[in-house]
Amino acid sequence: MWRTRGCLLQSSTLFRQSLRVLSSNSTSAVGVSNINQVVSDGTPSFTANESPTSAEEPSQSRFQKPKEKYKGSIDNAETAKFAAIAETWWDHYGPYKPLHAMNPVRLSFIRSALCHHFRKDGDTAKPLDGLKVVDVGCGGGLVCEPLARMGAQVLGVDAVEKNIKVASAHAIQDPSTSSIQYRCTTAEQLVLEKQEFDAVLALEVIEHVADPMEFCKSLAALAKKDGMVIISTLNRSISSYGLAIVGAEYILGWLPKGTHDWSKFMTPEELALLMNRASLSMEEMAGIVFSPLTQRWSLSDDTSVDYIASSVKKQK
């Protein structure tokens, strides 16, 4: 049922660049060229043509010394360049306004799922203090930054180097997010490095990977025993077809055409099954819906378009 790598349609590369990240046309063109290469060489999920570099740079692979994070890898002129891109990218009124608007909704789910599971007091400013979290496919850091503000020790990984540069350039501007570590790498690579986290997030990523089953297993492997894995994705339903593809791609022009392959979307049941096979037991699920009337996103029982699910790694 799940497509194999040969059928890879879009890598996270394009999606990340187009949906979360880039607001300028020139940069999305880069994304498109990436995708072609990814598709043609059939590389497994999360390995784009811009191959991970951080494996060779061990200083970037650990949670430490936030201030020195980028000193080795990016010079000042480059930092300034990426800071400029980050500004557009992080523009809440730019092309990705809807995503910025939706972000707090995902975060409130993540926050409450993590607080509940790790028995943290949600009534504090930094409830995630002490939790080590990885965001797989972190894009520009839209989720990493809030998680860091909530006190988590965050690693953001993305296969696209540009995303990583933009994300770091943005994060260091604020003392409350400068501790975030960013690495251009993949979930699989982190597994090889035997990295482990209290929580593993993959938001709007799984529908773009070549082999969702393998991907899910990698996420599970990254979670500590009793750790949490949170996945959000698009449902394969009539409404998601209408909204995500016809609406977002064609009518609103939010996303480049062809960003999504609807047939690769999965239903909540399919996701649950997948998680189960990866030794993850699903805890909670919520739909993320947009009300055109109030122009607001909210969590809902309606999982027909976009949904988010938390799961706990089962004891093996």
Added chain:
Amino acid sequence: MRNASIRFVLPISKWQKCRFLSQAADRLPHVSSSQEQAGDNSRKTGENTENLAGDNTYDVVVVGGGMVGAAVGCGLASTPLTKSLRVAIIDGNPATIQKYSKKQDSVPDARVSAITPATVRFLKDVGAWETVLENRHAPFDSMQVWDYSGRGFTRYRAADVGESVLGYVVENNLLISALNSALERTGFAETICPAKVKTVQFPSGSTSSSTGNLFEILTERARSDTGASTSFQDQKITEPANLDKFDRNDNWAQVMLEDGRLLRTRLVVGADGGRSRVRDMARLETRGWDYNQHALICTVQVGYHHSTAWQRFLPTGPLALLPVGGDLSNIVWSTTPEKAKELKEVSKEEFVIAVNQALTEDYGPLPSSQTNVVALSKLLTPLMGELAPSVSDPFIAPPPVTACLSERLSFPLSLTHATRYVSNRLALVGDAAHTVHPLAGQGVNLGFGDAAALVKTVREGIRTGEDIGELALLEKYGKERLWTNLPMMAVLDGFQRVFGTDFPPVSLARAAGFNAAQYLGPLKRKIISFAMGGQV
């Protein structure tokens, strides 16, 4: 500094001679003008500097420690999510941090506010209400409004809606002192006072136009709802000069004090009053009009203790008598600038005679007991909503004024409204966002509502890990308050039309003793629960 270029966008209504708001604002007495001094004897009580590096770096800098600025500080100190923020409150006037120490039998300050039950709830929530209760505060449980012609009157009682009070009259300096004491107990914010803010540098970057449009939409809607012709004027602000000391690439706001200190912050809260410098620095426009009226305020002694807010409409404007405790009352007399000047200059004895005449016999007789309700209560319906007048009540003559006990202060009346309350790293609250006819007695209630809403928005932002100075987050606050404040103001403008020059509409709200915003929103809303139990 204030050579603003101004243009009119809407027709000037014929019933009033409009003047430029900036000029009007310049005539407002500035509380701190006599005591301006920049000093270093700051009171510092802050302790939480957790994730902010430099000594001059803050999460929130509140410019202006008046009632509303202090309320923002208190609000932030009192919720678990916001209390670890690093906050500074800056005020140029040393009087704002003075403790209220008046004895119950002393003469109360003439600057008082009629506060609503919703404001009381807010003050309770932030731990400031206790201090108010320990000091002088005057509850009022009814109000009576009548007009000079003797044609009618209307009376409202708290008992009719199962409440014991409609509101309280409290001295402004007690409110500030109560908030400051609450703040001090938490050790939360650094109070930098006296220190004046000279310039604020906001990061360049995105600004949204959506709230600007909202302003127009709401104005238009209220206009068609009420049939009122709204006469907002447009005010353009000149760009402030940049100072070299600022780091232009900083994407946080930089606040420079007159003594040269520079603070960096995620969020600036502009609580610096009607002539807000912070608002000008951010180039936020205002609209509004001048009433061409002055209000004269003072404390008087009356014949007996009462707990009613009285208001009589005169052709020149409304005259209100509010209980302030014991046999003392507060006079707020809205009238022509000439008449106000005259009333200020006559002897206290002559003033007492003039007040009594104006309360009873000027221009026409007192209504008889049979003339209850009629025209007046109809006109008041949009303001009072479901709070029905007590039809069976007879007209009650107000207590006679027996002596004038304080100096008489007067100030011009105007209505201003910022077209947007927020921009990147800035939120305006209180008079910086809107000044209303002080006779409405609602100025500060609107401000407390702003403070509560802003605290809520910041708390929500922290809950989802957002940067609390981010415009997209602040817009939630800005929109919510525009929706609440603006329709009310436009409806009041409708009253202006109904009453003509004679009756500045806002005085009706003062008569109500409520925050009109709370029940004027959609006109037909269920008032009482909203006005008294609704949100701050």
